[in-house]
Amino acid sequence: MKFSNTLIYWYLQNNRELPWRKTKNPYFIWLSEIMLQQTRVAQGLSYYLKFTSSFPTVFDLANADESTVLKMWQGLGYYSRARNLHYSAKVIANELNGEFPSTYKEIIKLKGIGDYTASAIASICFNEPAAVVDGNVYRVLSRYYGINTPINSTKGIKEFKILAQSLIDTKQPGTFNQAIMDFGALHCKPQNPLCDSCPLADSCVALEKKLTKELPIKEKKIKIKKRFFNFMVIKTQDNKTIIEERKGKGIWQGLYQFPLIESNKNLNKEDLIATDDFKNLFPDETTISLFNQKEIVHKLSHQHLYTQFWIVETNKHKNATTLWQNIQDFPVPILIANFLEAFDVKK
């Protein structure tokens, strides 16, 4: 088939040299695929090197503490990936004798692995003709075939999966999958695709109809919620502070932070001191000062966090049990890590 052959030919000449392309070890491929979900190669690369060197086998990963895994994941975002990765490593180590499942059907049963990742591992490591459909594949196929079904609709997801599956080179499914993804990432890019030098230009529907900029179609935009965070940075005379784990649902599950007072608007010092949360945290008279005069806006995919860090220097506090110099051992969101760095530098 022309489409597949052209892509594979392009790939043989243009593919990137990436560390996970030198192996077919399913454990390493798995690590790379999880890290690269919704993440650019440039951002994930150093984490891949760090993980493979610290955890050379699935047993090493399984035996680590979740907190250690999260600390190593710090800065990559979407932290449920790290928690699920660790969870599944324990399943593989303890229930599957360390042997990675070898078929799409078995691979997709693992937590954190969906259709894309199961297809990627099955095709790359076990030569199973399972087509991957990631953001690149949606873009390449929607443009080349001129498909305007929204890629994030139920209909679109099904339609593109069937199409990709019909196109896969069953003799070399892993190569085909990586070819179409690399082609999307490097050539058929979201913005300014290189149509002038495209090997598929003579048969691309989007190019012919000048629809390249409109495709793929994605429906509905996400809503951004505003939240107002006040972190209480305690520093006692014996150099201790409070740092707490975020539990339950929501952002940054399993990561640590300073005691948080959240409100529905930006608070000044008087407002803050008057809240019940503040009185509960500091029953005695306490002096506080605002560290960042301008509020920090930390942007997440679905939330904007308007953040203030309040410094509390006090003789002692009954719950302040963490030594300052030990803070660096805890996994924290980038928002907190950035503060720590600014605070240390200023100090």
Added chain:
DNA sequence: TACACGTGGAG
């Protein structure tokens, strides 16, 4: 099923 889940780079 629609929505939540991080961070950083590009234009």
Added chain:
DNA sequence: TCTCCAAGTGT
């Protein structure tokens, strides 16, 4: 500054 979005998955 703002918008998009990058090798998706869980609930």
